Amino acid sequence: MKKITNIIAVIAVLGSVSIAVTSCGKHDPNSPGVEYMPDMYRSPSFETNSFSLIAHTDGTFDTIETNRLPVAGTIARGFLPYPYSNDTTGYANAGKYLHDPLPVTEANVNEGEALFGKYCVHCHGTTGQGDGKVAGKLPGPPPSYTGPVLMALPEGKMFHTITYGKNLMGSHASQLSKDERWKVIMYIHKLQYPNGMPVAAVADSTASKKEIKGKAKGKKG
Amino acid sequence: MDTRFNKSQKQKSVIFSVLLFAFLFNINFVSAQDGEKLFKQNCAVCHSVGKNKVVGPGLEGVTSRVPSEEWMAKWIKNNSAVIKSGDAYAKKILAENNGMQMTVFASLSDADIKALIAYIKNPPVVVAPVAQTGAGQEEAEKVINPLAIILGVVALLIILISILRGLTFSLKNVQNEKHGLPLERKQGAWTELKAWMGAHKRSVALIVIFALGGFLSAAWDGLMGIGVYQGYKPSQPIAFSHKIHAGDNAINCQYCHSGVERSKTAGIPSVNVCMNCHKGISKGPITGTKEIAKIYAAAGWDPDKGAYTKPQQPIIWTKVHNLPDFVFFSHQQHVKVGKQQCATCHGDLTTMTIAQQFTPMTMGWCINCHRTTEVPGMKDNPYYESLHKKLSEKYKGQPITVDKMGGIECAKCHY
Numbered sequence: 001m002k003k004i005t006n007i008i009a010v011i012a013v014l015g016s017v018s019i020a021v022t023s024c025g026k027h028d029p030n031s032p033g034v035e036y037m038p039d040m041y042r043s044p045s046f047e048t049n050s051f052s053l054i055a056h057t058d059g060t061f062d063t064i065e066t067n068r069l070p071v072a073g074t075i076a077r078g079f080l081p082y083p084y085s086n087d088t089t090g091y092a093n094a095g096k097y098l099h100d101p102l103p104v105t106e107a108n109v110n111e112g113e114a115l116f117g118k119y120c121v122h123c124h125g126t127t128g129q130g131d132g133k134v135a136g137k138l139p140g141p142p143p144s145y146t147g148p149v150l151m152a153l154p155e156g157k158m159f160h161t162i163t164y165g166k167n168l169m170g171s172h173a174s175q176l177s178k179d180e181r182w183k184v185i186m187y188i189h190k191l192q193y194p195n196g197m198p199v200a201a202v203a204d205s206t207a208s209k210k211e212i213k214g215k216a217k218g219k220k221g
Numbered sequence: 222m223d224t225r226f227n228k229s230q231k232q233k234s235v236i237f238s239v240l241l242f243a244f245l246f247n248i249n250f251v252s253a254q255d256g257e258k259l260f261k262q263n264c265a266v267c268h269s270v271g272k273n274k275v276v277g278p279g280l281e282g283v284t285s286r287v288p289s290e291e292w293m294a295k296w297i298k299n300n301s302a303v304i305k306s307g308d309a310y311a312k313k314i315l316a317e318n319n320g321m322q323m324t325v326f327a328s329l330s331d332a333d334i335k336a337l338i339a340y341i342k343n344p345p346v347v348v349a350p351v352a353q354t355g356a357g358q359e360e361a362e363k364v365i366n367p368l369a370i371i372l373g374v375v376a377l378l379i380i381l382i383s384i385l386r387g388l389t390f391s392l393k394n395v396q397n398e399k400h401g402l403p404l405e406r407k408q409g410a411w412t413e414l415k416a417w418m419g420a421h422k423r424s425v426a427l428i429v430i431f432a433l434g435g436f437l438s439a440a441w442d443g444l445m446g447i448g449v450y451q452g453y454k455p456s457q458p459i460a461f462s463h464k465i466h467a468g469d470n471a472i473n474c475q476y477c478h479s480g481v482e483r484s485k486t487a488g489i490p491s492v493n494v495c496m497n498c499h500k501g502i503s504k505g506p507i508t509g510t511k512e513i514a515k516i517y518a519a520a521g522w523d524p525d526k527g528a529y530t531k532p533q534q535p536i537i538w539t540k541v542h543n544l545p546d547f548v549f550f551s552h553q554q555h556v557k558v559g560k561q562q563c564a565t566c567h568g569d570l571t572t573m574t575i576a577q578q579f580t581p582m583t584m585g586w587c588i589n590c591h592r593t594t595e596v597p598g599m600k601d602n603p604y605y606e607s608l609h610k611k612l613s614e615k616y617k618g619q620p621i622t623v624d625k626m627g628g629i630e631c632a633k634c635h636y
Contacts, residue, residue, distance in 0.1 A: 029452070029453070029454035029455065029456070029575075029577070030454075030455045030456060031453075032450045032453045032455075032543070033446060033447070033448070033449065033450060033453070034446070034447045034448070035447070035448055036447045036448045040545055040546060040547055041448070041543065041545040041546060045546070047546065048485070048486040048488070049486065049488075049489050049538070049540055050540055050543075065535065065537070067489075067535070087320055087321075088320060088321070088322045117473065118473040118475045118476055119473070119475075119476055119479075121473075122470060122471060122472045122473070122476070123498070133469075133470045133471050133472075134470050134472065134498055134502075137470075137501075137502050138266070138498070138501040138502060139265045139266065139269060139275055139501050140261055140262070140263075140264065140265025140266035140267075141261075141262070141266070142266065143263075143266070147328075148327070148328040149324060149325075149326075149328070165497075167266050167267045167276045167324075168266050168267065168275065168276055168500055168501045169497070170493060170494075170496055170497030170498075170500060171493065171497075172497070174479075174491065174493060174494065175476070175479040175494065176479075
């Protein structure tokens with residue numbers, strides 16, 4: 001009999017302890033709750049977006065952020081230097097000498113459209129008229145793709161602008177790779193010239209490209 | 222894909238011509254010397270009519286700074302030509318703005334420029350809107366723990382019972398004294414309880430069984446909740462609202478979490494991504510300038526000078542979703558290849574003011590999804606296409622789900 005009461009008592013105590021441990025704090029939105037073996041959840045090896053414990057030989061610990069800048073002089077795999085500087089001369093030179101290295105194919109334009117929907121549309125609007133939802137909150141809307149200034153913009157200058165940013169627009173180099181930037185520009189061309197780029201504009205901005213079969217109708221932006 | 226492209230092209234060209242026509246018409250209309258409209262369309266991206274610098278200098282009192290109004294008209298029309306002519310004031314402005322040149326506005330007519338200058342000289346007085354008082358962030362709802370209620374009721378009952386017991390005891394003794402009977406000795410609560418339990422064995426057994434069952438189920442629930450972060454909703458160093466950004470402004474998730482298609486982690490955006498918009502937006506609808514000022518502090522941005530001149534410091538966000546280190550998970554795999562929507566695992570962030578963990582993210586939850594998610598073939602990859610064919614032959618008639626291609630093997634995620 002005594003044994004049974006002991007067992008009951010033990011179960012009751014365990015039960016209330018586990019309830020106490022687990023149910024309290026569950027409603028505090030700032031607490032994730034109880035972790036089973038936290039050292040397996042948060043390992044000493046570096047994980048993205050977290051802190052790591054660094055143990056010193058004297059038994060003390062330090063926490064360090066795992067999101068860090070690369071060591072000075074680090075070059076990413078596949079990195080190619082961009083020769084045009086972030087100033088007026090670089091901008092002008094990019095307009096003159098920089099051309100889309102990718103062929104204008106349907107797949108590339110479609111990919112450009114998808115990227116445009118993710119990275120551009122909230123300011124520039126779905127048709128590039130500068131009527132995106134965020135544009136209304138900026139001091140001024142971005143210029144229209146079909147306006148006189150942007151219709152005359154060579155593709156090299158577009159690339160330069162996406163890379164470094166211009167005026168209120170910031171640099172999107174951290175979000176879009178070089179190829180992706182060119183694909184977005186292909187889609188912008190499609191928005192500007194829905195019937196295909198006129199020959200004059202092709203010759204103007206993409207010099208030797210033969211992939212674009214523009215249907216010139218003598219209509220110039 | 223091909224057919225869609227061709228079909229929509231015709232449609233789009235029609236829409237486009239209409240738009241183009243509307244746009245050209247609009248320009249003619251605007252030429253009616255509407256300085257304010259012209260300014261907003263062409264200049265406001267870089268200039269404010271006040272003192273503050275946006276990209277270019279603020280234009281308050283500009284007409285008294287520049288050499289003459291004719292000079293200003295020339296500058297607006299084609300600043301490049303003015304600089305080339307070797308104008309001293311042009312050089313000075315260029316140097317003040319780190320050599321950044323203004324856009325050339327060859328398309329503006331003289332009448333347009335006149336209207337613009339008139340507007341810049343006498344901008345409408347902006348009445349500062351009264352700052353919203355009170356924190357906009359929703360107050361954390363107070364949730365009362367049901368366990369606390371039960372414990373409170375039990376404690377109340379115990380107090381009530383002991384008071385009643387004391388009352389009956391003293392009343393009995395008053396009665397005994399009146400009738401000259403010997404006084405009862407006060408018995409301990411425990412002995413009395415034991416006596417009562419001895420007399421009501423059945424009810425005691427029932428109570429014990431119920432209490433034990435309750436304890437065990439509560440304990441089981443509690444133990445099952447260990448390591449499950451569902452509902453974890455930590456407050457962040459900046460009161461960032463997903464509802465405003467992804468909901469009201471319809472910014473795509475990937476604009477900020479751009480690693481999702483090329484990396485294991487979707488990534489927390491670095492401050493330069495915030496600044497892509499917040500360079501121009503310094504006031505939010507709920508918290509005003511308070512929270513956005515924290516971005517400026519992190520980026521080292523001086524909003525008055527319009528330049529990154531201050532020291533930078535990282536924003537230490539609190540991580541919401543944390544899978545244990547012993548499990549492998551890749552966003553790239555699920556989003557790029559598996560074409561899963563963000564909301565499947567993260568819930569509808571467009572309605573969440575504060576981000577929280579929406580799903581339990583336990584192993585059982587992963588496996589359930591792997592068992593039910595069908596995998597279509599992969600047309601552009603012959604290897605996976607042939608694999609898919611082999612699997613369809615093996616599991617005749619059954620849908621090919623993730624688990625059929627090894628999606629619930631231990632070593633798929635734990636290695």
